[in-house]
Amino acid sequence: MQVDNSNITHKIDSLVQKLVGKFRSLYVPPEVIVVDESMIKFYGRLRIKTYNPSKASSYGIKVYKLCTVNSYTWSYEIYAGASIQYEGLDKPGTVVAKLCEPLLDQGRVLIADNYYTSVPLAKYLKDRKSDLCGTLRKNRVGLPLNVTKSKLKKGQCVARQKDNYITVLKWHDKRDVLMISTCHGDEMTSVRTRLGETLKPNAVIDYNDAKKGIDVADQLSSYHSPLHKSLTWFKKVAVDLLFRVAVVNARCIYNEYSTEAPLTMLEVQEQIIRHLLGPSANVTTPARPPSQGLSTHKLTEIPRRNNMLVRKRCTNCYTKLRKEGMPAASKAKQVHTECIQCHKAFCLDCFNNVHC
Incomplete structure (x- = not known):
C-alpha cells in the first residue's frame, strides 16, 4: 500500500482510526456531548506543534476531542494544519461538524466554548436536528448589537433571538459572559454559591455542568502518565491513546455499569496489568518464616x-x-x-x- 507522505500524521492515522472506531462501538453517548481541544506535551521540532497558554502543557500536539459529560472520549482528531472546510462554516466549525457527524440528526445538545461557536455553526447544527450551547466571542458576525454592546450591572441579563431559534444572551457576573444557544431562552435559576443565593441563566448552568467532562478527562489522563520526554511525536500520540485515553474510557464504562465501588485510575491500571500478565500475576509467594539464626534486621x-x-x-x-x-x-x-x-x-x- 502506498503511503501519502504529504500527510504529516500518516504514521499514526491507522491507529487513531482503529481506536476511535472501538471507542464509538463500545459506548452510545447521552444527550449532551462536549467538544474541546487537549494538548500532548511536546517540545521538539514539529510542523504541527502549537502553542496554547491556557493549557497545562503550553507547547505540544493539539488534539480535538468529543467527550461525554462523564469524561468518555468518543471522538479524537489530531490537528494537522490546513484542512478542507465545510461550506458556510469556518475552520473551528468544521472541526465540530466532523467530530460529531455520526451523532447528528438525533436531537443531541452540543456544548462548545467560544473558539468554536458561531451563528453559522448554530444554523448548521439546527438543520441537522441538533442544538448548540456555549460561550461566544463578541466579534462574531451576525450578532445583535443591542446585546453585545449593552452595559450591564452585576446580576443583570439581556437576551435577543435571531431567526426565532438562536438565542444570544449576555449576563454580567464578575465580568460579561456572552452565550449562544438554540435550546435555551433567557430563563434564570437561583443557585447557591459561597457568597449566597444568586440568579444565573440556565444556559450558563448547563454549560458549566457539561463542560467539566473534558476537563475531568484530561485531569484523569494526567494521573500516573506513561509519557516520556524522549519519545518521538507519533509515539507520544500512540501512548496517549493507548494508555491514557483508552484507560480513562475503560474506567468510565466500568464505573457507570458496575454495582461495585468506583475504581480510581491507579486501580484500573493495576487491573489491566494483572489481566495482561495472566494468572501468574495473581499468585503470591507465601512469606518464608525466619529460621533460627537468620538475621531479622531490615x-x-x-x-x-x-x-x-x-x-x-x-x-x-x-x-x-x-x-x-x-x-x-x-x-x-x-x-x-x-x-x-x-x-x-x-x-x-x-x-x-x-x-x-
Whole structure:
C-alpha cells in the first residue's frame, strides 16, 4: 500500500482510526456531548506543534476531542494544519461538524466554548436536528448589537433571538459572559454559591455542568502518565491513546455499569496489568518464616511526623567520622531510614556493611 507522505500524521492515522472506531462501538453517548481541544506535551521540532497558554502543557500536539459529560472520549482528531472546510462554516466549525457527524440528526445538545461557536455553526447544527450551547466571542458576525454592546450591572441579563431559534444572551457576573444557544431562552435559576443565593441563566448552568467532562478527562489522563520526554511525536500520540485515553474510557464504562465501588485510575491500571500478565500475576509467594539464626534486621522508613519525612544522622557514618576526628555532627549523612530491629538510623551502604 502506498503511503501519502504529504500527510504529516500518516504514521499514526491507522491507529487513531482503529481506536476511535472501538471507542464509538463500545459506548452510545447521552444527550449532551462536549467538544474541546487537549494538548500532548511536546517540545521538539514539529510542523504541527502549537502553542496554547491556557493549557497545562503550553507547547505540544493539539488534539480535538468529543467527550461525554462523564469524561468518555468518543471522538479524537489530531490537528494537522490546513484542512478542507465545510461550506458556510469556518475552520473551528468544521472541526465540530466532523467530530460529531455520526451523532447528528438525533436531537443531541452540543456544548462548545467560544473558539468554536458561531451563528453559522448554530444554523448548521439546527438543520441537522441538533442544538448548540456555549460561550461566544463578541466579534462574531451576525450578532445583535443591542446585546453585545449593552452595559450591564452585576446580576443583570439581556437576551435577543435571531431567526426565532438562536438565542444570544449576555449576563454580567464578575465580568460579561456572552452565550449562544438554540435550546435555551433567557430563563434564570437561583443557585447557591459561597457568597449566597444568586440568579444565573440556565444556559450558563448547563454549560458549566457539561463542560467539566473534558476537563475531568484530561485531569484523569494526567494521573500516573506513561509519557516520556524522549519519545518521538507519533509515539507520544500512540501512548496517549493507548494508555491514557483508552484507560480513562475503560474506567468510565466500568464505573457507570458496575454495582461495585468506583475504581480510581491507579486501580484500573493495576487491573489491566494483572489481566495482561495472566494468572501468574495473581499468585503470591507465601512469606518464608525466619529460621533460627537468620538475621531479622531490615531497613525501613522512619515513621513520619505530621506526614513529613523525619531525617536523622546515619549512626555508622557518625561513628566513623568521630574516630577520624572529623566534625561528625555536620558531615554525617542525613537519612530517613532506620533498622527495624536496632531502631538506629542507617544509610544503605552502612546498613549493608553492618548487617549483611
